[in-house]
Amino acid sequence: MVRIVGLISGTSVDGIDAAIVDISGKDLDIEVKLIAGQTYPYPAKLRERILEVCAGATISMVELAELDDAIAQSFAEAAMDIQKGHEPATLIGSHGQTVYHRAPVIQGIPNPTKTLGYSLQLGRGAVIANLTGITTVNNFRAADIALGGQGAPLVPRIDAALLSHPQESRCIQNIGGIGNVTYIPTKTGDWLEKIRAWDTGPGNSILDLAVTQLSQGIKTYDENGEWAATGTPCQALVEQWLTQEYFHLPPPKSTGRELFGVEYLEQCIRDAQPYQLSSADFLATLTELTAASIVSNYRSFLPQMPQRVLIGGGGGRNLYLKKRLQILLEPIPVMTTDEMGLNSDLKEAIAFAVLAYWRQHNTPGNLPSATGATDEIPLGEVHVAN
Known part of the structure; x- marks a missing residue:
């Protein structure tokens, strides 16, 4: 059994959903037990800035770095707070905050060529791992996109x-x-x-x-x-x-x-x-x-x-x-x-805990029939805490 914190802020930008779950088993034959869950609202100014960027506001690289850092800090704080009063987790699965998503583009008739999709989630896993002291898996969409998939949805x-x-x-x-x-x-x-x-x-x-x-x-x-x-x-x-x-x-x-x-x-x-x-x-x-x-x-x-x-x-x-x-x-x-029996408010936070668990076991996390990728593949990048 592995204790994992799952983290996500969705496209509503309501706040960070955090869930502690205990997971055991292999592949699809897993048992997931929810220990605790909570939503942590973003600070008002940070939420406003995220919504502006999602709406297409121009942003400099300096501002992007600062926003990335602020989101990672908020995610790390949520991960640490949700564990208070509980046995500590040994792994974090963090989806981060999507600020841009582009599906694959097919161009050219009758000889179509496919441009890979692109998806950007802010809230760097390496920073979360460093601040929490817990190995963190993030950037779950990239591997599926690299195989020609949509990178979404990842919960199927x-x-x-x-x-x-x-x-x-x-x-x-x-x-x-x-x-x-x-x-x-x-x-x-x-x-x-x-x-x-x-x-x-x-x-x-x-x-x-x-x-x-x-x-x-x-x-x-x-x-x-x-x-x-x-x-x-x-x-x-x-x-x-x-x-x-x-x-x-x-x-x-x-x-x-x-x-x-x-x-x-x-x-x-x-x-x-x-x-x-x-x-x-x-x-x-x-x-x-x-x-x-x-x-x-x-x-x-x-x-x-x-x-x-x-x-x-x-x-x-x-x-x-x-x-x-x-x-x-x-x-x-x-x-x-x-x-x-599956908490509807925390369902996606639980999902990214499961994806982190599968990544640690080198188990595929995507479904090509859902995303359009050419193959199954483990999802996420692993950042080991120093």
Whole structure:
């Protein structure tokens, strides 16, 4: 058994999710026990700077280095704080903070050439290892990208290990800043090769930006979806937004704030002006887009609809969003991963602890059927504490 701290800050930039887990076993046959978990908000100015960079703000190399250092410091502090009162961990798996993600680009017809993707996560593993005194694994996306993959999503193999079922096909729908799905067929035959996963589109990112703007900074998110629940979605707008090219690209595919960020919200606001929507109606319409884009992805790209949908991430706490998903997916039951024994808020922090564990055991962490990589490979760079 190995005690590991998993760390991640997602595209919502809400803060650093930290989880202590005990892991034992090999490959997919692992046992994971959550010991403790907590979210550590970024200092306000640091969060603001991260969001600016994610939105495309110009930044000098000096400023980039300072931002990288500040994020690494915050991650190290979270790793040390979460261990207080517990037996210490011997390994850290840190995803870091994504500030830029570019999917692979295919150019040229009829002789296509593929340009490798690129993904930048700040919060250097070497600094975290030095500050905590604990060996740290980070930069998990690079190896998959080097093999032609999207570098995302990286959770499908963990979903397969922890949430597969011998008689039931499932979609594991994470709703963070961006939504991503893992489709897991029934656990029989060559089931692992049939797993599919991709980013479905916006999750909470557009909603959070809209709430911040509509409330003039008083709120940063719609708690439980209560504000949106008082409005009425504009279906004509939802249908218009669903014509966006990304929703119709076949998997494997990945996206981020580069597409579904500030500029996208500004376009949504312009599109909504002729309808003279209230703030609640606008939020309800954006929420409907998240739900409808998820369902549209399922119907367009899954080999068959799942028998159950399990939600993870912050979107699982948005009761209005969950209700809309349930209505659109009837009669398929929509639940949270909590109901299956896996903490939905800490699911991704747990995932990067597992990826660090697999890296130490030289076990592949990616699924080529999900990312488009040419092969399986262990993920992450190892930084030994001095």
